[in-house]
Amino acid sequence: MFALQYVYDTTRGYYANRIIDLRVQFGAHCWFCGKECDPHEEDGKFQFAHRHGFKTKLTGYGRGEANRVHDISNHPISYMLLCDNCHKKYDNLGETT
Ligand SMILES: [Zn+2]
Numbered sequence: 525m526f527a528l529q530y531v532y533d534t535t536r537g538y539y540a541n542r543i544i545d546l547r548v549q550f551g552a553h554c555w556f557c558g559k560e561c562d563p564h565e566e567d568g569k570f571q572f573a574h575r576h577g578f579k580t581k582l583t584g585y586g587r588g589e590a591n592r593v594h595d596i597s598n599h600p601i602s603y604m605l606l607c608d609n610c611h612k613k614y615d616n617l618g619e620t621t
Contacts, residue, residue: 542593546572550605556614559607573611578602 547563547570554561554570561570572592574580580599596603606614 527607528543539589539593542597543594545617546593546596547605549600550603555604555608556606556610556611561605561607569608571608571611573606573614575602575604576614576617602618 544563547561550572552561552563553559578599578601580595580602604614
């Protein structure tokens, strides 16, 4: 158990840093309402949303942070940086992410 927890924490640190890089790369603001995003804030208020019509194989929440980071890095055209409010509105337009 201890070893697994250690690996998890190490991985978490790396991907948390990658998320920060990606937020900066995506302009560090919500693409819909323009709300500024602090790249260093904890996950939750800003999310990478799948653009409708640009789906990758990775969809939905909870597929793993590592997979998500790789998918965003490999397919940036498929994602937008949205605040929590706009992400919910966007998803309610039709397709789910
Ligand atoms: Zn917004």
